[in-house]
Each structure stands twice: as C-alpha cells, then as structure tokens.
C-alpha cells in the first residue's frame with residue numbers, strides 16, 4: 622500500500638545525456654554554476670529510508686538532476702529495517718519529528734538549505750520540520766498524499782497485513798483518544814475524527830498544533846466565528862509562510878487516506894461525513910493560523926493532483942516525475 626511504486630526515467634536520462642554530449646562553452650558554464658539544491662526525503666508508513674522503492678526513486682532523481690545530494694530520513698537512526706518499519710506505526714510522533722530535526726541539522730551537505738519531499742505521513746514530519754525546527758531552511762516542500770488535515774479512519778493494513786500494523790490498528794480501535802494511543806501510535810497523532818472534535822482538540826497535540834488548532838474547544842463545532850479564530854492560531858510554531866513553495870499533491874483515486882482531500886487541507890464536515898469542507902472554507906485557512914493563506918497569496922501554495930491510488934506516482938513521465946522536474950533540483 623504505502624511503499625512507493627518505482628518509476629523508470631530512461632527517456633529523461635537520454636535527454637540529459639544528449640545535452641551533455643555536445644556542450645557549448647556557455648552550456649558548460651551553466652552546468653557548472655548550477656549546483657542543485659539538496660533534497661530530503663521522508664518515507665511513508667510501512668516503508669524504510671532506503672527500501673528498494675525509495676532507492677530507485679532516488680536514482681531517478683539523481684539522473685534528472687545530476688549532482689544532487691539526497692538524504693532519506695531514517696528513524697530510528699542506525700536502526701534495523703524492522704525497527705524502521707515498526708517506527709512508522711509505533712512511537713511518539715512528536716519525538717520522531719524532533720529526531721528528524723536533529724538528523725537533518727547534523728548533515729553538513731544540508732547546511733545551506735534544502736527541499737523536502739514527503740510521502741504520505743512522512744509529509745507531516747517534514748512540515749513539522751518547517752514549522753518547529755531551527756536547522757537549515759527548507760525551501761520547497763513537496764508532499765504526496767499527505768493527510769495534512771488528519772484522517773477520519775485508520776489507514777488500512779497492507780495485504781498481507783504485518784503484525785505491527787495489526788497490533789497498532791487494534792490498539793488504536795481500543796481508544797484512539799487515550800493518552801496512551803496519542804503518544805504511542807503514530808496514526809493516532811493525526812487521527813482527526815470530525816465527529817469527535819472536542820476529544821481531538823483536548824488530547825491530540827501533534828496535528829492539532831501543526832494546524833494551529835491548539836486553542837480550540839468550546840462548542841466543538843469550530844463555527845468559524847471571531848471567537849474561534851482568536852482561539853486558534855496557537856502552537857503552530859513558525860507556520861508554513863517561510864517556505865518558498867509548498868506543493869501539496871493529492872491522489873485523485875486515493876482510498877487509503879480518509880478523506881483523500883486531506884492532502885489538500887480539506888476535511889469532512891463535522892455534521893455530515895459525506896460533505897467535504899475545502900481548504901478555503903477552513904477557519905485555519907481563512908484566519909491564516911499557520912500562514913497558509915499568506916503563502917497562497919504570494920503564489921507559494923500549489924495544490925497538485927496525481928490521477929491514481931495512494932502513492933501511485935504514475936511511472937515514467939507520470940506525476941511523480943513531473944513534480945521532481947518542476948520543484949526539485951533548483952540552483953542552490
């Protein structure tokens with residue numbers, strides 16, 4: 622389910638080779654002066670930093686942007702593959718966020734700034750970096766199928782299911798808004814049940830704060846009145862305004878993230894689970910609690926689409942490749 626699908630970029634490699642074959646002296650100068658900005662990748666649930674899918678994706682990125690430095694975040698650093706897979710399901714999301722901050726800040730190649738590319742829940746951790754961490758600046762943030770406004774149902778386990786996933790799902794069902802689940806199950810940290818918003822606002826601190834909803838509560842309906850707007854705008858750190866570009870990609874056939882539109886900051890309506898409240902009607906957006914609206918006003922927010930199911934990047938020439946060409950590897 623969540624591990625990414627490979628895409629081969631043979632055509633891209635050929636076109637770059639053709640440019641390199643007969644450079645004029647001007648081309649050479651341009652190539653030499655344009656060192657691409659480094660990239661940090663944060664994988665999705667059930668995947669690992671250097672799985673075969675991620676590794677071949679990195680190879681493809683390197684053939685599109687020769688010379689690019691790519692780091693794939695590993696949590697826990699130095700852990701076994703099992704430790705890594707387990708950490709996608711089990712753990713304290715906030716602690717994992719801080720661990721990512723430290724890991725990124727410790728890499729000399731990233732000192733001058735970098736772009737972030739997050740797959741599914743990995744996109745939340747990279748947004749966490751942008752909002753809370755003091756390390757080098759993140760320029761472009763690209764997220765694929767990231768549940769930016771949470772999920773209203775658990776992510777389905779893969780087929781065949783892994784034990785980590787089954788156990789986490791069982792524990793989550795037993796009480797998603799218990800302090801235990803909130804600090805031990807990663808999905809609970811972004812589980813935002815629109816029918817239980819009061820509980821969510823009270824016990825959640827991860828995605829609630831990422832989205833500036835810390836001060837909410839009260840009638841629990843988030844009616845968007847002035848009072849609600851004042852109660853919001855808290856806990857979101859620096860917000861997202863400092864990003865150069867925030868490219869949020871939604872998978873149009875996504876049946877993994879509920880609702881799929883969460884990738885674009887939409888949620889179900891609290892009173893009607895078949896009605897989607899779009900980003901521009903969310904108090905968080907209209908009240909500019911995390912700088913999303915300001916970023917949008919200056920042209921830095923891009924709501925993009927991939928046509929397929931969750932994490933289907935579309936193969937050669939598909940939307941994954943398009944995002945890599947358009948938003949990654951700019952001159953440092």
Ligand SMILES: *[C@@H]1O[C@H](CO)[C@@H](O)[C@H](O)[C@H]1NC(C)=O
Pocket residue numbers: 835836854855856
């Ligand atoms: C934000 O939340 C903290 C902790 O709950 C509180 O002490 C602080 O006054 C709040 N700030 C604003 C601006 O609401």
Ligand SMILES: *[C@@H]1O[C@H](CO)[C@@H](O)[C@H](O)[C@H]1NC(C)=O
Pocket residue numbers: 893894895896
């Ligand atoms: C919920 O929203 C859907 C889609 O807009 C609409 O068709 C339906 O009538 C609504 N149901 C209620 C109970 O309001």
